[in-house]
Amino acid sequence: MKKYIACCGLDCESCEARRATVNDDDSLRQRVAKEWSELNGVEITPEMINCVGCRIDGVKTPFCDSLCPIRRCALERSVETCGACADMSKCEKLGMITENNADALENLKS
Numbered sequence: 001m002k003k004y005i006a007c008c009g010l011d012c013e014s015c016e017a018r019r020a021t022v023n024d025d026d027s028l029r030q031r032v033a034k035e036w037s038e039l040n041g042v043e044i045t046p047e048m049i050n051c052v053g054c055r056i057d058g059v060k061t062p063f064c065d066s067l068c069p070i071r072r073c074a075l076e077r078s079v080e081t082c083g084a085c086a087d088m089s090k091c092e093k094l095g096m097i098t099e100n101n102a103d104a105l106e107n108l109k110s
Contacts, residue, residue, distance in 0.1 A: 002107075006054035006064075007081050008097045009104030017051040017061055055080065060063035069093050083108030 002015040007040050012109050020028040029046040037044045052058035054071055064071060070082065079085050082094050088108065098105040 003055060005081060006071070006105045007068075007079075008070040008094060009082065009108040010054075010097065010101065011103070012053035012056070015051065015053075017049045018053055021050045021052055021059065032060050039108075041048075070097065073104075081108055083110075087089065 002011075002082075003009060004018075013109065016032045017029060020032060026046065029049040033044045033046045034051045036049075048062055051060045051061045051064055052103050054060070054064055056066075066072075073093060074080070074082060074085070075092075077085060082088050082091065085091070088094060098108070
C-alpha cells in the first residue's frame, strides 16, 4: 500500500493541506483554512494547515493528529489502515468516508 494512503483510505498526496506543507505555500494554507472553516463551522487558522500525511512521521493538522476518530481507532487497534481491520465492512466511522468516496474504499481493499 502506498505510504500516503490515510488510515481511512483517502489519498494524502491529493490533500491540499499536505501540498501546502510540502511546498511551503502560505497562500494555499490561507485558502484551505478559509474553506475548511466554512465547511466545518469552526475557526481553522492558516497555521493549522500543516500536515505531511496521516501515516507519515511529522507534523499533522490538529484534526488528523488527535481528533480524527478513524485514525485514533486504527492506532488503538494497531492496524496500518482500516483495510487491515476485521471490522472494516461494518464500521460506521469509516462508512462516513467510504460511502461517499469509492476511491478510498478501493485504496483500503488493495
